[in-house]
Amino acid sequence: xxxxxxxxxxxxxxxxxxxxxxxxxAPIAISQASQSTSTLPEPLRTLVNLRIKAxxxxxxxxxxxxxxxxxxxxxxxxxxxxxxxxLDCASTWRAKLQDVTGRTSKRSNEEEAxxxxxxxxxxxxxxxxxxxxxEELSVQLERSLKGFSxxxxxxxxxxxxxxxxxxxxxxxxxGVLPLDLGTVPGxxxxxxxxxxxxxxxxxxxxxxxxxxxxxVEEDKLADMLDMACRRxxxxxxTPLDPDLAPEESSSSAGxxxxxxxxxRDMSTLLPxxxxxxxxxxxxxxxxxxxxxxFIEASMSANRLVDAASAAATILQDPxxxxxxxxxxxxVLEHTIQRLVPFEKKQGTALLTLGRVMLxxxxxxxxxxxxxxxxxxxxxxxxxxxxxxxPETAEGNQVEVPxxxxxxxxxxxxxxxxxxxxxACASFLRTPAKARQNKKEEQRLLRRLxxxxxxxxxxxxxxxxxxxxxxxxxxxxxxINDRLLSLGYDAEDDSDLDNTDADSDEEMITRRFGQSxx
Numbered sequence: 001x002x003x004x005x006x007x008x009x010x011x012x013x014x015x016x017x018x019x020x021x022x023x024x025x026a027p028i029a030i031s032q033a034s035q036s037t038s039t040l041p042e043p044l045r046t047l048v049n050l051r052i053k054a055x056x057x058x059x060x061x062x063x064x065x066x067x068x069x070x071x072x073x074x075x076x077x078x079x080x081x082x083x084x085x086x087l088d089c090a091s092t093w094r095a096k097l098q099d100v101t102g103r104t105s106k107r108s109n110e111e112e113a114x115x116x117x118x119x120x121x122x123x124x125x126x127x128x129x130x131x132x133x134x135e136e137l138s139v140q141l142e143r144s145l146k147g148f149s150x151x152x153x154x155x156x157x158x159x160x161x162x163x164x165x166x167x168x169x170x171x172x173x174x175g176v177l178p179l180d181l182g183t184v185p186g187x188x189x190x191x192x193x194x195x196x197x198x199x200x201x202x203x204x205x206x207x208x209x210x211x212x213x214x215x216v217e218e219d220k221l222a223d224m225l226d227m228a229c230r231r232x233x234x235x236x237x238t239p240l241d242p243d244l245a246p247e248e249s250s251s252s253a254g255x256x257x258x259x260x261x262x263x264r265d266m267s268t269l270l271p272x273x274x275x276x277x278x279x280x281x282x283x284x285x286x287x288x289x290x291x292x293x294f295i296e297a298s299m300s301a302n303r304l305v306d307a308a309s310a311a312a313t314i315l316q317d318p319x320x321x322x323x324x325x326x327x328x329x330x331v332l333e334h335t336i337q338r339l340v341p342f343e344k345k346q347g348t349a350l351l352t353l354g355r356v357m358l359x360x361x362x363x364x365x366x367x368x369x370x371x372x373x374x375x376x377x378x379x380x381x382x383x384x385x386x387x388x389x390p391e392t393a394e395g396n397q398v399e400v401p402x403x404x405x406x407x408x409x410x411x412x413x414x415x416x417x418x419x420x421x422x423a424c425a426s427f428l429r430t431p432a433k434a435r436q437n438k439k440e441e442q443r444l445l446r447r448l449x450x451x452x453x454x455x456x457x458x459x460x461x462x463x464x465x466x467x468x469x470x471x472x473x474x475x476x477x478x479i480n481d482r483l484l485s486l487g488y489d490a491e492d493d494s495d496l497d498n499t500d501a502d503s504d505e506e507m508i509t510r511r512f513g514q515s516x517x
Contacts, residue, residue, distance in 0.1 A: 040111065040114075041097050041107075041111065042096075042097075043089075043092075043093040043094075043096040043097045044093055044097065044111055044114065044115055046089060046093065047086070047089045047090055047093045047115060047118050048114070048118060050082070050085055050086040050089050050118075051086050051118045051121065051122065053082055053086075054079070054082035054083050054085075054086050054122070054125070057075070057078050057079045057082045058079055058125065058129075060075055060078075062074070062075035063075040063076060063079060076129070079129055080126070080129065080130060083122055083125055083126050083129070084126070086118065086122045087119065087122045087123070087126065090115060090118055090119035090122060091119075093115060094107065094115070109154040109155065110154075110155065112151075112154055113150075113151040113152075113154040113155045113188075114151075114187060116147045116148070116150050116151035116154070117147070117148070117151050117187070117191045117194070119147050120143075120144040120145070120146075120147030120148045120151065120194075120195075120198070121144070121191075121194050123140045123141075123143050123144040123147065124140060124141055124144040124194070124197070124198045124201065126140055127139070127140030127141050127144070127201075128201065134208075137205045137208070138202060138205045138206070141198055141201060141202040141205060142202070144198045145195075145198055145199065145202065148191065148194070148195040148198065151191060152195075155184075155188060157184075157188075157192075158181065158182075160227075160230035160231050160233060160234040161179055161181075161230065161233055161234060161237075162230070163226070163229060163230060163233065163281075163284035163285075163287075163288070164176075164280075164284065165177075165179070166179065166233050166237070166284075166287075166288070167179065168287050168290075168291055169291050169294055169295060169298075170287060170290040170291050170294050170349060170350055170353055170412065170415075171283075171287045171290070171353065171408060171412065172408055172411045172412070173408070179237045181234070181237055181238045181239065182238075182239075183239045183240065183241050184238055184239070184240060184241065185240070185241050186240050186241070188238075189235070189238060189240045189252055190252050192231070192234055192235040192238055192252070193232075193235040193252030193255040193256050193259075194252075194255060195231055195235070196228065196231035196232040196234070196235045196255070196256065196259050197255050197258070197259050199224075199227055199228040199231045200228040200231075200232070200259045200262050200263060201262075202224065202228075203221070203224040203225055203228050203263075203266060204262060204266060206220075206221065206224060207221075207266070207269070218270060218271070218273075218278075221266070221269070221270065222270065222278060222281055225263060225266060225267060225281075225285060226281055226284075226285075228259065228263055229263055229284065229285050229288050232256055232259045232260060232263065232288065233288060235252060235255075235256050235259075236256055236292065256292065257292055257296065260288060260289045260292045260293070261289070263285055263288070263289060264285070264286070264289040264352075267282055267285050267286070270282070272359070272363065272369065272370055272371055273363065274363055274364075274369070276364050279359075279360035279363060279364060280360075282356055282360070283353075283356055283357055283360055286352065286353045286356040286357075287353060289349075289352075289353075290349040290350060290352060290353035293345065293346075293348075293349040294346050294349045294350070296345075297342045297343075297345040297346045297349070298342075298346065300342050301339055301342040301343065301346070304335050304338055304339050304342070305339075307331075307335060308331075308332055308335040308336070311328050311331045311332055311335070312328075312332065314328050315328055315329075333429075333430060336426050336429055336430055337426070337427075337430045339423075339426050340423050340426050340427050340430075340440070340444075343419050343420075343422050343423035343426060344419075344420065344423045344443075344444060344447065346419045347416045347417075347418075347419030347420040347423065347447065347451075348416075348447065350412050350413070350415050350416035350419065351413070351416040351447070351450070351451055351454070353412055354409055354412040354413045354416060354451075354454060355372075355454060357405065357408065357409040357412060358372060358409055358413075358454055358457060358458070359371055359372065360405065360409075361400070361405055361406055361409055361457075361458070362457075364405070365398075365400070365401050365403070365405075365406070366398045366400065367398055372454075372457060399460060399461075400457075400458055400459065400460040401460070402460060402462055402465075406458055409458060410455065410458050410465075410468075413451055413454055413455045413458070414455070414468075416451050417448060417451045417452065417455070420444060420447050420448040420451060421448060421475075423444050424441070424444050424445065424448065427440065427441055427444060428441075438486045438487070441482075441486060442483065442486055445479050445482055445483055445486075446483070448475075448479060449476065449479050449480075449483075452472050452475070452476050452479075455468075455472060456469075456472075
């Protein structure tokens with residue numbers, strides 16, 4: 001199983017996995033980044049080493065502290081100095097190579113592409129971190145994208161896949177084949193992740209307008225989000241050459257995950273729409289984000305399950321002493337407790353995806369012109385202010401049809417509820433003294449309750465759906481009784497939380513905190 005240690009600009013992410021999302025190749029974000037610099041010509045090796053040095057400066061804790069304080073200090077100066085030195089070298093390494101060899105042409109396509117990659121990476125980082133000219137961000141990012149594109153042409157990389165051709169671990173689509181992407185060196189994998197990051201950051205920068213005087217067109221934003229998502233998919237699924245030696249450089253894991261979170265956040269800025277084509281795009285973006293979140297949580301959960309299985313074999317050995325058995329049981333209990341947040345994260349990924357699909361169903365088949373959450377809020381306000389019953393306030397509902405999208409959405413919610421139920425079971429199997437507090441159980445139950453509420457929106461008179469509803473109602477009654485026994489907690493709710501650590505896009509947001517979206 002390949003592993004990678006990932007460094008984003010403001011967070012450090014580690015990830016490892018087998019090819020669970022594709023039968024043909026391991027995703028790049030969870031594979032071994034590799035490529036030795038020892039075989040590079042001296043001028044190019046110097047350039048690559050300067051980039052590594054600049055990347056280390058970007059990941060220094062002092063820079064994160066300065067950004068949190070909103071003050072650019074000594075570390076910021078070191079970062080800009082390192083980036084400028086790298087950019088200067090990027091403009092001269094070809095001439096130095098000619099001086100060394102005494103020949104006019106001695107660069108292979110791969111060497112030329114690697115130089116283009118370093119220069120493109122450097123320009124995008126300067127655009128992000130140079131506070132002296134924030135208006136130049138989009139200009140630097142555009143130039144950076146041209147560099148990535150040139151490098152891709154030199155390496156003959158394929159175009160990023162269309163989103164409807166991408167296999168998914170969260171969405172039950174039929175007839176989608178594994179992506180057939182060629183194996184690349186580790187540094188090319190990192191380049192693909194950075195290419196996707198630059199594309200995503202350019203999309204984000206289009207929303208940053210000092211004074212808020214310009215408005216981004218919805219179609220243009222959707223096109224930019226689509227390309228950013230496609231680039232991120234390419235970075236995720238392109239397999240790496242397993243025979244290359246590891247290189248000390250920032251990995252693609254944190255970058256790809258950070259890109260996905262930023263794509264998710266920007267997609268929520270698009271208004272409710274009646275356009276079927278736009279809903280198709282939004283579902284594709286949400287699927288990509290859910291896949292990455294789900295895979296990340298699955299890898300962590302699988303490691304815990306493997307550890308628990310290894311410990312459980314000790315209990316089956318008749319020669320194991322009672323003292324040793326007690327130690328192993330303690331390990332197993334602790335492991336089960338640690339599984340809960342990962343099962344919850346998997347369920348939340350599916351619930352978030354399901355809600356996007358549910359809104360698409362409402363818009364395309366139920367004649368809705370606003371989100372379900374907005375309508376629910378209006379119903380609740382009507383009940384509180386006017387004393388109306390929810391059924392009266394809601395009015396006549398359009399019967400839910402039974403089609404492919406409705407069935408897919410229902411299956412996503414059913415899987416989400418199953419994961420929340422597993423998390424609840426894991427929590428309840430933990431000894432009472434080891435449980436954190438009742439709030440964690442309340443959160444799990446409310447998350448499960450929210451999933452059931454969303455499933456209810458898809459009910460119709462089909463026999464299998466009616467049967468599903470009766471089973472759901474029985475479970476909902478148990479949830480309600482359990483919540484009552486735990487007591488009401490005004491601070492708790494069923495909204496989806498985001499407990500992820502600060503990542504790339506959050507640092508960018510702080511960096512441009514004075515801008516208006």
